[in-house]
Amino acid sequence: MAIQHPLTLAFGLLGNIISFLVFLAPVPTFYTIYKRKTAEGFQALPYVIALLSSMLYIYYALLKEEFKADATFLITINSFGCVVETLYISLFLFYAPKKARISTLTLAFLLNVFGYGLMMLLTHFLATGELRLKIVGWICLVFSLSVFVAPLGVLRQVIRTKSVEFMPFPLSFFLTLGAVTWFFYGLLIKDYNIAFPNILGFLFGIAQMVLYIVYKNTKKVLEEQPKVQELSEHIIDVVKISSLVCPELSPVVLQPTLDITNDMIQAVQNIIVMAEKTEEAKEAMHIDASTKV
Incomplete structure (x- = not known):
């Protein structure tokens, strides 16, 4: 044509x-x-x-x-x-x-x-x-x-x-x-x-x-939400375990106003530090008591 x-x-x-x-x-x-x-x-x-x-x-x-x-x-x-x-x-x-x-x-x-x-x-x-x-x-x-x-x-x-x-x-x-x-x-x-x-x-x-x-951009938001939820659940489990291992930390653990992200992560880090110090204090007391005996 x-x-x-x-x-x-x-x-x-x-x-x-x-x-x-x-x-x-x-x-x-x-x-x-x-x-x-x-x-x-x-x-x-x-x-x-x-x-x-x-x-x-x-x-x-x-x-x-x-x-x-x-x-x-x-x-x-x-x-x-x-x-x-x-x-x-x-x-x-x-x-x-x-x-x-x-x-x-x-x-x-x-x-x-x-x-x-x-x-x-x-x-x-x-x-x-x-x-x-x-x-x-x-x-x-x-x-x-x-x-x-x-x-x-x-x-x-x-x-x-x-x-x-x-x-x-x-x-x-x-x-x-x-x-x-x-x-x-x-x-x-x-x-x-x-x-x-x-x-x-x-x-x-x-x-x-x-x-x-x-x-x-919605896909990224939907992907991040389960991760945040999973992180919060993991942190809560760690907090519960920490409170069982170290009952002295219960007043710190049961704070209801902690944020899911940074505050809770910082709280867990503080708990771990305090737990380590508590264990060190217990060991020191145990050693000191043994020495006195």
Whole structure:
């Protein structure tokens, strides 16, 4: 297809570059999975859907080329997407718990093997020419929307746990930027199957970044609270033991106004010092009494 606007080539190249970064954005997430040796807490649904979307757009691009339409940008980036998403899913399956592994395999088979194969057969035998192209285009549109809707589960998890651990910011940022780029590319070539889904993609991307800003520091607070609680319980145990070992220290131990952190730590240090002095005094008295005897 002849270039209809001077910016078409620019947006096509920029869209490929940004989408390339989008596909690589989950690398830190999977590096975390690799270090933890477990995929527990992470979801494979966005990657399964993204793989299916890339497969569909390759099929759509090949159909466009039958009508002498330039679909090079779609073929290149979605071919890369198929490879990367397959690697992500494979890594997830390797480290996922048994239940998550079975559910992911079932989902991948139903969508990426059975569903995709059935779609190709039906569109090949039941539709021809431009009708087939339109049908596949609408299917691509629906699954593109699914790619942007899939992270809703992660958004719910972020709101519920008040933690952005499972929603990396680079993915949200590049997803939003890519949505803007592909929207203008689709608009310029008048392919609304490409342009329309990216409106929703832009909105979801903004929502993810807003949630990240809201909850990015909450995770640290939630992690520190159990540590403070654990420290206070440990200090209380030490205080109780100290009071049993050295009953003389009971008036010091039973102070109810001590702060959980610095005051209690200082109190325990004072108790230990006093306990040592008391033991030394006892030993001195014992030695002195023995000498007198």
